Amino acid sequence: MKQFPVERKALWHRLFSREKIRQGTVRLMKQLRQDNHRLYVYTTSYRSPAYVKRLFLSYGIRIDKVINKNTHDKILGKRAGSISKYPPAFNIDVHIDDSxxxxxxxxEHGFRTIIIAEEDGEWTETILHQLAINKRL
Structure with a gap:
C-alpha cells in the first residue's frame, strides 16, 4: 500500500468518501487548470465516472473526463487486456502516474508519461517541471 501525506478532509468529505488524495493534489490541479490544461482521471478501477468527479469536486477540483476500466475496455476492445492504460485513445497528451x-x-506504445515516485516530496514541482519540458518539445 502506498504511503504519502494526504489532503485534509472536512467532515462532509469524510461522509462522502473514505478515499484520500495525495497532499498537494488540490494546489497542483488548480494550477494546471489555471495553465489551461484539461484534467482527466484515468483509473484501472471500476468506480463510476460520476463518483470520481464528485470526489474531486468535493475538494474544489473540476475533472473534465474520467476513464475507468469499463471505458478503457470498451474503447480498446481486444487490446484492453494487453495494456493497463493507453492515453492516446482518449486524446491525453501526457499521462501522469505513479507506476x-x-x-x-x-x-513501448509511444505515449508520454511523467512517473511520480512515492517518496518524491516535491512531486508537484516535478510534474510542473516535466510539463514545461514537454511543452518545449
Missing part, C-alpha cells in the same frame, strides 16, 4: 509499469507501456 513504473505505465512508464514502460508508454515507451
Amino acid at each position: 513504473p509499469g505505465v512508464a514502460m507501456e508508454g515507451e
Whole structure:
C-alpha cells in the first residue's frame, strides 16, 4: 500500500468518501487548470465516472473526463487486456502516474508519461517541471 501525506478532509468529505488524495493534489490541479490544461482521471478501477468527479469536486477540483476500466475496455476492445492504460485513445497528451509499469507501456506504445515516485516530496514541482519540458518539445 502506498504511503504519502494526504489532503485534509472536512467532515462532509469524510461522509462522502473514505478515499484520500495525495497532499498537494488540490494546489497542483488548480494550477494546471489555471495553465489551461484539461484534467482527466484515468483509473484501472471500476468506480463510476460520476463518483470520481464528485470526489474531486468535493475538494474544489473540476475533472473534465474520467476513464475507468469499463471505458478503457470498451474503447480498446481486444487490446484492453494487453495494456493497463493507453492515453492516446482518449486524446491525453501526457499521462501522469505513479507506476513504473505505465512508464514502460508508454515507451513501448509511444505515449508520454511523467512517473511520480512515492517518496518524491516535491512531486508537484516535478510534474510542473516535466510539463514545461514537454511543452518545449
